[in-house]
Each structure stands twice: as structure tokens, then as C-alpha cells.
Amino acid sequence: MEKNIIIHAENISKLYRLGEVGTGTLSHDLNRWWHRIRGKNDPYLRLGQENKRDAKGDEYVWALKDINFEIAQGDVVGIIGRNGAGKSTLLKILSRVTKPTTGSISAKGRIASLLEVGTGFHPELTGRDNIFLNGAILGMTKHEIKRKFDEIVDFAGVERYIDTPVKRYSSGMYVRLAFGVAAHLEPEILIVDEVLAVGDAEFQKKALGKMKSVSQNDGRTVLFVSHNMASIASLCNKGIYMQNGGIKFEGDIDDTIRLYNKSATSGAKTSEEDGFYDLTDFNDKSLNIQVTGAQLFCDGVKTNTLVTGSKVAFEFRYTLNRGSKMREFGIMVKNSQEEFVFEVDTNHLGQKIQNNETNGVIRFEFPEFRLFGNEEYIIDFYFGDVELRRSYLYKDLVRFNLVMTDVYNSGKILQAKYNKFYQDVLFSQD
Amino acid sequence: MKAQAIQKWDTQIKPESGIFEINLGELWQYRDLLWLLVRRDFVAFYKQTILGPIWFFIQPLLTTLTFMIVFSRMAKLSTDGLPPMLFYLSGVTCWMYFSESFTKTSDTFIANANIFGKVYFPRLVIPLSIVISNLIRFGIQFCLFLAVWLFYMIGTDKIHPNIYVLLLPLLVLLMAGLALGLGIIFSSLTTKYRDLRFLLAFGVQLLMFATPVILPLSAMNKTYSWIIKLNPITPIIETFRYMFLGTGTFSWTQLGYSTIVTIVLVMVGILVFNKVEKSFMDTV
Numbered sequence: 001m002e003k004n005i006i007i008h009a010e011n012i013s014k015l016y017r018l019g020e021v022g023t024g025t026l027s028h029d030l031n032r033w034w035h036r037i038r039g040k041n042d043p044y045l046r047l048g049q050e051n052k053r054d055a056k057g058d059e060y061v062w063a064l065k066d067i068n069f070e071i072a073q074g075d076v077v078g079i080i081g082r083n084g085a086g087k088s089t090l091l092k093i094l095s096r097v098t099k100p101t102t103g104s105i106s107a108k109g110r111i112a113s114l115l116e117v118g119t120g121f122h123p124e125l126t127g128r129d130n131i132f133l134n135g136a137i138l139g140m141t142k143h144e145i146k147r148k149f150d151e152i153v154d155f156a157g158v159e160r161y162i163d164t165p166v167k168r169y170s171s172g173m174y175v176r177l178a179f180g181v182a183a184h185l186e187p188e189i190l191i192v193d194e195v196l197a198v199g200d201a202e203f204q205k206k207a208l209g210k211m212k213s214v215s216q217n218d219g220r221t222v223l224f225v226s227h228n229m230a231s232i233a234s235l236c237n238k239g240i241y242m243q244n245g246g247i248k249f250e251g252d253i254d255d256t257i258r259l260y261n262k263s264a265t266s267g268a269k270t271s272e273e274d275g276f277y278d279l280t281d282f283n284d285k286s287l288n289i290q291v292t293g294a295q296l297f298c299d300g301v302k303t304n305t306l307v308t309g310s311k312v313a314f315e316f317r318y319t320l321n322r323g324s325k326m327r328e329f330g331i332m333v334k335n336s337q338e339e340f341v342f343e344v345d346t347n348h349l350g351q352k353i354q355n356n357e358t359n360g361v362i363r364f365e366f367p368e369f370r371l372f373g374n375e376e377y378i379i380d381f382y383f384g385d386v387e388l389r390r391s392y393l394y395k396d397l398v399r400f401n402l403v404m405t406d407v408y409n410s411g412k413i414l415q416a417k418y419n420k421f422y423q424d425v426l427f428s429q430d
Numbered sequence: 431m432k433a434q435a436i437q438k439w440d441t442q443i444k445p446e447s448g449i450f451e452i453n454l455g456e457l458w459q460y461r462d463l464l465w466l467l468v469r470r471d472f473v474a475f476y477k478q479t480i481l482g483p484i485w486f487f488i489q490p491l492l493t494t495l496t497f498m499i500v501f502s503r504m505a506k507l508s509t510d511g512l513p514p515m516l517f518y519l520s521g522v523t524c525w526m527y528f529s530e531s532f533t534k535t536s537d538t539f540i541a542n543a544n545i546f547g548k549v550y551f552p553r554l555v556i557p558l559s560i561v562i563s564n565l566i567r568f569g570i571q572f573c574l575f576l577a578v579w580l581f582y583m584i585g586t587d588k589i590h591p592n593i594y595v596l597l598l599p600l601l602v603l604l605m606a607g608l609a610l611g612l613g614i615i616f617s618s619l620t621t622k623y624r625d626l627r628f629l630l631a632f633g634v635q636l637l638m639f640a641t642p643v644i645l646p647l648s649a650m651n652k653t654y655s656w657i658i659k660l661n662p663i664t665p666i667i668e669t670f671r672y673m674f675l676g677t678g679t680f681s682w683t684q685l686g687y688s689t690i691v692t693i694v695l696v697m698v699g700i701l702v703f704n705k706v707e708k709s710f711m712d713t714v
Contacts, residue, residue, distance in 0.1 A: 008439075029622075096550035098711040099445055106439035111550075119548045122470055124477040133470055136463035137549055165477075 004073040006189060006221050007094075011103035012067040014089050014245075015060055063089040065245045067103070071238070073188075076215045076222045078232035078253055080260050081242035087225045088193065090242070094223065095191050109188025112138050114179075123167035127158055127177055130166050134181045148184045155210070156180035176203055183210045190214065193225045208235055228337045229257055229375060230417075261336065261376040261401060275304035277398050287392065288324035288385055293317045294398045298369075304400045308422070309407045312369035316362040316381060325355040327384035328391075329362045336375045341420060345382075372419045374404045457552045467559035472566060486570045490526060494518045501644050508649035510677040516582050516589070520674065521643035523575050524667050527568040528605045529634050534560045535613025536630055539621045539710050546711065553707040554700070557617070561610050565602070579674060590676030597673060597685075601666050604692050608662060611695030618699075618706040642667050647679050659684065662691040 064086045071077055079087050092098045094105065095113030120137040121130050131152055135145040153159055156176040158169070166174060192211065208231055215222050226232055232239070232253065239256025241249040249259050275296035283290045297313040298306045306312050314331060330345025344364050346353055353362075371377070379398040384391040406413050407422045414422065476482045494515060501507045502514035509517035535557040539546065542556055583589050620626045641663050642650075650658055658664050665684035672678035 092547075092711070093443060095548075096443060097547055099708045100443065102445055104445070105441075105443040107441040107443075108439060109441070111441055113549060120545045122474055124474045125470060129466075129470070129473070133463075133466045136460070136466045137545065137551060139460070139551065140462075141459075142462040142466075 005070050006073040006109065007069075007071040007105065007107045009067060009069050009103065009105045012064055012090070012093060012100045012105065013062055013102045014064040014086075014093065014098075015101040016063045016089075062245050064093070064100070067247055069240060069247060069250055071221060071223070073108075073221055074215060074219045075238045076211075076224060076236045077238045077240060078236035078256065079223060079225045079240045079242060080227075080229070080232060080256060081248075085242040086245040087242055089245075091191055091193055091223065091225060107189060110139060111189045111191065112182070112185045112187035113191035114138075114182040114193070119178075121166055121174070121178060124165055126165055127153075127162045127169070131177070131181055134178065135185070138182060138185055139187065140185060144186070152177075152180040152184050155183065155206075172203070179203075179207055183207070183214070186218075187220070189221045189223070191223045204231075211235060229261075230337065233257055274302040275400070276302065279394075279397060282394065282397055284392070288321040288387065289326055289383055289392075290319045291316055291381065291383070291394065292319060294379070294381075296398075296400055305403060306369060306400050307403045308369060308372050308405050310369060310405075311365070311367055313363060313365045314379065317359070318362065318383075319359040320355060320357070322358055325386035326353050327386045329353060329383045330381065331364065332380045332382070333371070334378050334380065335373065335420075336377070341371060341377070370421050370423070371402060372404060372407070372414065372416065372422050373402050374416045376401050453552065457554060457558075460551055460555050463551060464555050464559050464562070467555065468563040468566070471559065471563035483570070486567055487574050490519060490522050490571050490574065493522045493526075497522070497644060507645055510646040510648060510671070510675075512588060512671075512675055512677055513582055513586065516578060516675060517646075517671070518644070519575050519578055520671050521641075521667055523568070523571050524601075524605060524670055525638060525641060525643045525663075526571065527564055528609050528663060529638070530567070531561045531564045531606065531609030532613045532616075533630065533634055534564070535610060536616035536620065537627075538614065538617040539706070540617075540627070543711075546707075554614075554703060557610055557614050557703075560613075561606050564609075565606060568602070589674075591674050592672075592676060594669065594673035594680065597669060600685075600689075601670055604666050604688055605663070607692040607696050608666075608688075611692065611697075611699040614699040614703040615695070618702045618710075621706055621710040637661070637663075640664075646671070646677070648677075662688040664688075 067086075067090065079090065081087050089098075091113065093100050094107075095111060097113075120134050122133065125133065131149065132142065132145050135148075136142070140148075153162055156173070156179075158173050158177050161169060161173065166177070169177070190211075211222060211224070212235055214220050222235075224232065224236060236253045239249075239251065239253040240247055241256045241260050249256055275298075277294040278292075279294060280290075280292050283292070294317070295302060295315040296304050296306065297311075297315070299310045316329065316331075318326070318329075320326060328345055328347040330343060330347065332340055332343045334340045346362075354360075377400055378396055379400070380393060380395045381398070382391050382393040404413055404416060408414075408425075476485055479485060481488070497518040498514045502509060502518075538553070538556050538560070546553065579589070583591075616626060616630055620630075638644075640658055640661050642658065647655060647658060647664065647668055665681070665688045668678045669680050669685055672680040
């Protein structure tokens with residue numbers, strides 16, 4: 001069957017001005033206008049450059065650069081990428097909140113976005129009034145909302161409170177009601193950004209289920225942005241991987257997630273494969289303590305791909321100003337859903353740091369690395385300065401990929417869904 | 431086959447749309463939203479107040495009372511031979527409708543940046559809803575004026591309403607149009623240049639003195655009255671007084687001037703607004 005293309009995007013680019021818009025705006029505007037009446041191009045447009053946040057450059061930046069894609073009807077597309085990759089900008093353009101600088105998008109049918117739940121809720125109005133108001137903001141007619149009203153109330157489970165102002169609602173009820181309205185929209189294309197980050201586990205499940213049924217039963221197209229790979233994997237069939245304002249990969253969701261997990265380019269500069277992270281540029285030069293680099297080892301080999309169950313070591317190289325002292329050093333490891341999975345620091349280990357030299361290496365060794373999973377993890381590290389009585393935390397700079405193995409040598413691999421760690425187990429039977 | 435497919439696209443997202451590309455059909459699609467917003471403004475106004483809708487009366491009454499004491503009793507300013515209460519109330523009722531609608535619509539983009547940043551709907555719905563919900567307010571306050579007016583009608587013989595009363599809908603339309611037009615022009619500009627917000631806050635107050643709310647046109651110094659006449663709200667208030675109270679200046683040219691200014695402002699406003707709404711999220 002011929003695929004029915006429902007969204008067609010061509011050469012989408014978006015230019016943003018960095019820094020504060022304020023002083024200088026008027027002079028830029030006048031300059032622009034002066035160029036325009038002389039029939040010349042916008043003098044600021046060509047300054048744009050790739051959106052790399054760690055590189056210094058002009059004040060104008062391309063948040064999106066030459067994006068082309070097509071989406072077929074009924075597809076559930078997961079858009080993934082690191083913060084600042086351009087995902088939200090793309091969604092904003094798709095939901096017509098802002099316009100692209102160049103390019104065009106054509107779509108069939110209504111596009112409704114669910115960028116953040118509860119938009120347009122008025123705290124003083126009752127749940128009933130807010131359902132109507134919010135529905136209308138999202139593009140439904142009064143008649144449509146009336147038809148869906150009971151379903152929405154039922155979905156949100158707020159029947160008893162429907163005539164109470166929403167400012168009296170618990171945050172859970174608020175979110176459920178808001179999502180309920182949006183989920184019962186009937187647009188041909190639904191755009192969802194990170195809504196599932198809120199609500200309890202049961203509600204998240206319900207919300208995911210609703211989104212799934214929207215696409216499967218009604219043949220609607222859903223675009224979904226989230227950092228939660230688990231929900232993306234379970235919900236989507238197609239994926240778009242964005243990086244630095246461009247599309248790096250577009251295809252089946254499994255391939256997209258795999259590729260995303262593999263790359264670790266937006267953190268510190270790394271010679272990716274050999275697990276070295278040059279951190280020199282990320283330090284606050286005014287501090288007494290500088291962490292200059294990190295090196296990961298797996299079974300003695302320098303790499304950023306770690307294997308569950310093997311011998312793993314993390315090394316952090318630092319320099320100290322003469323006379324200053326480091327009090328403690330620690331790492332916190334989180335998974336790609338930003339959930340912390342474990343923490344190690346010298347303090348909890350009962351170890352003292354020797355501050356005799358002006359440089360040194362902190363090494364944490366794990367004889368058997370028992371973290372279990374098949375995803376990318378991020379190491380945040382921190383240290384305390386004795387003199388300043390302060391601790392400093394560095395986030396999102398060091399990453400590693402974990403590969404699951406058959407930890408019990410049984411020929412069967414544990415499911416990552418149920419196992420975040422594994423234990424030594426002694427089995428016996430009487 | 432391909433040509434056929436292209437025809438089916440019904441949403442087009444493009445960078446610069448033509449300046450005259452205004453989608454009124456879309457505005458019509460969102461008419462339910464318009465009414466719900468009007469309702470929201472109206473209901474939320476007196477939620478959790480003890481006096482509730484009575485507040486709609488307190489504002490004009492207190493303002494009128496203050497004017498009566500300060501300008502009529504203390505400063506002994508002319509009220510065109512009318513009972514001061516009626517004179518000021520008529521001016522205040524009209525002026526409040528205009529200034530409220532104007533200041534509120536001029537804040538459209540900034541006050542709604544949060545919603546605008548997340549959902550698309552024709553942005554013009556918001557200023558329209560403000561002008562309409564204020565119109566309801568005006569309606570209520572107008573009833574108050576009518577009550578006071580009837581009281582003086584029966585009690586005194588100073589009041590001579592005339593056939594021009596039929597022009598009332600036109601006056602209301604002009605006030606709404608002026609407020610809308612000016613409001614959306616200002617709201618479009620404030621997205622980039624916040625300075626205008628401060629200018630506007632006291633500018634509206636000053637503008638009241640360039641409008642015959644406190645002093646009738648007839649009592650004004652001839653050398654300066656041309657400034658007052660340049661103000662397109664002046665004929666509206668003067669006509670309003672003339673048709674209900676029988677004093678004041680009325681001329682078709684003056685009213686025609688107001689009408690033309692209103693039409694121009696509304697059209698320019700919609701054009702500017704339409705242009706800004708597509709990119710304001712990047713500058714707000």
C-alpha cells in the first residue's frame with residue numbers, strides 16, 4: 001500500500017538571536033530595514049552558524065538548519081536528541097507557535113499540540129469551565145467538547161470535583177484533567193512534548209495507553225518528544241534523531257534509539273571509543289580545584305563502552321592550587337531517564353583525600369560492575385573545597401554505554417526492564 | 431497524481447506570509463473560544479470578592495463622586511449647565527470602556543506569552559475577547575447611567591435627549607474599534623520594545639485630560655481646543671452627551687473624522703498584529 005504522507009517538511013531552518021534582546025534591538029532593526037529598502041539581504045542572517053552551545057560565536061545561531069522529513073499517516077514518531085538539539089524548536093514550528101526562518105511545512109488536517117499540560121487553565125474557574133476553555137484553546141468546538149465531556153471527566157477521575165475551582169485541585173488531578181482534555185482532542189496530528197514526566201506511575205501508564213490507542217485505533221499521527229527512552233521505545237514506531245539543529249538519523253525507532261545511545265558528543269570532547277573526556281574547558285578557572293579529565297576503563301582497556309560484570313574503573317585527573325585542599329570527591333551516575341542509579345564518594349567510603357601534591361588522580365575501581373542495562377549512563381561528579389566550605393557539581397560531562405551480558409552464565413540474558421542491577425545469588429534446594 | 435496530492439494540504443507553515451494574508455475564516459472557526467474567553471474574563475473578575483458584580487458599579491460611581499467634589503465643588507469647573515453627577519458619569523462611563531479595553535488589549539502578547547508559546551490559535555481572538563467582555567461591563571455601567579439619567583429626567587428639566595440617541599450603537603462601535611486598533615498596535619510594538627508599556631500606563635491617564643471627560647469642549651480655551659478636537663474620542667463623548675443630555679457639541683464632520691480614524695487604526699492594527707503574531711515568541 002502506498003504510504004499516505006501527512007506531513008511534508010522542506011528545508012526548515014530557524015535563526016535565533018542569542019543573548020538579551022533589548023539594547024541594540026532597535027539599531028539592528030533599523031539596519032535590517034535599511035538593507036531591505038535598498039533591496040539587500042538581511043545583514044544578520046548570514047551570521048548564523050551551527051547550534052553548538054559549547055563553542056563561542058556570533059550572537060545569531062541556527063537552532064534548526066535545513067530540516068527535511070516526511071511523516072506518514074498513523075506513524076508515531078519519537079523525536080530524540082540532547083537538550084538544545086532543536087527538538088522543541090521543531091515542535092514549536094510544527095505547532096505554529098513560531099514560524100520558520102526559511103522553508104515550509106505542509107500538513108493534512110488539524111495539528112494540535114500538547115506542549116505542556118494545563119496551558120490556559122484558569123485557577124478561578126471550575127473544572128467544567130476549564131474543560132471547555134482548554135478544549136477551545138486546543139481547537140475544539142463547543143459541540144465537540146460537549147460530546148467528549150463525560151469521557152474526559154471519566155478519564156481524569158475528577159467527577160466529584162468537577163464544579164470546584166481548579167486551584168483547589170491536587171497537582172495530580174490538575175494534570176490528569178489537563179491531559180484528559182488534550183488526549184480527547186481529535187486532531188489528525190498530535191504533538192506531545194514531555195507531558196509524561198508528570199503524574200504518578202499509574203497515570204503515566206494510562207496516558208501512554210491513550211496515546212497508543214489514538215494512533216493505532218484511529219490512525220492518527222503522533223509526534224512525541226521525550227527524554228524517556230523507555231516510553232519512546234514502547235510508543236513509537238519511527239524515530240528522528242536530532243543533533244545540533246539537524247536531523248542526524250531518521251528511521252525505525254529501534255535503530256534511532258540505538259544510535260542515540262551510542263553517541264556521546266554533546267558532553268565533553270571525547271575520543272569516543274577510548275573513553276577519555278577532556279574536561280579542561282568545563283572548569284571554572286577561578287576555582288582552586290580543577291578537574292582536567294576523566295578516563296574510563298573496562299577490564300583494563302580504555303573505553304566508554306562498559307560491560308556489565310567486568311572490572312571497571314573511573315579515573316579523574318585534577319589539579320590543585322598550592323595550599324588548597326580537596327575535602328571529598330564523588331560521582332553520581334544516572335541513566336538516560338535522568339534517574340540516579342548509584343553514587344560513590346570518598347566520604348561515604350570513609351576515605352580521606354591526600355592533598356600533598358598539586359595534581360593527582362582520583363580512581364574508583366569496581367571489581368565487578370553490577371549495574372545492569374542496555375543504555376547510556378551519565379556520570380555527574382563533585383568535589384568539596386575545604387577552604388571555601390563549598391562543593392561543586394559538574395553535570396552531564398562524562399558518559400558511558402553499558403552492554404548487558406549473561407551475568408549468570410546461563411545462556412539467558414536478564415531483561416533490562418526488570419533489572420537495573422544484579423546480585424550474586426546462591427541457590428540451594430532442600 | 432502528485433498535483434492532486436499537493437492540493438490536499440490544508441495546513442501550510444511558511445516563513446514570511448504576505449502582509450495582507452489575514453485568515454478571517456480561521457477566526458470564525460475559533461468563535462467558541464472567543465465566547466469562552468469572554469465568559470472567563472467576566473466570571474473571573476468577581477470570583478472570591480464579597481461584593482461580586484457590584485464592583486462594576488462602584489468604580490464609575492466613586493470616580494464620578496471624586497470628580498464632583500474635586501472639579502465641580504472645589505475647582506468650580508463648568509459642566510455645561512448639567513447636573514455634575516450626570517455630566518461626569520456620562521464621560522466616565524464612556525472613558526472607562528475605552529481606556530480599559532485599550533490598556534488590556536495592549537498587553538495581549540505579554541500577558542498571554544505563556545499560552546501563545548504553547549498552542550496555536552488565531553491570536554486576534556484574545557484582544558477581541560477583551561473588547562467584548564469590556565463591552566458587557568460597559569453595558570452594565572450604561573444601565574447605571576440610564577438609571578441616574580432617568581432620575582434627573584423626571585426630577586429636573588435640564589435634560590433634553592434627542593433623536594440622535596439612535597447613534598448610540600455607532601458610538602459604541604467606534605469606542606470598541608479605537609480601543610482595539612490602538613491596543614493591538616501597542617501590543618505588537620511592546621513585544622520588542624518594552625518601554626512602551628511604561629509610556630502607555632501614564633499616557634492613558636494623560637489622554638483623559640485631552641478628552642472632554644472633565645471639561646466640556648465648549649468651556650475649553652479656543653487656542654488649545656484644536657488639540658482636543660484632534661483626539662478621535664472627543665466627538666464620541668461629546669455626541670454621547672449631546673444625544674442623551676442635550677448639551678455639548680455635535681457635528682457630522684467631527685464624527686466622520688472619528689469614524690475614519692477608527693477604521694484606519696483597526697486596519698493598520700490588524701496588519702501589524704498579524705505580522706507580529708508569527709514571530710513574537712522569539713522576541714518577547
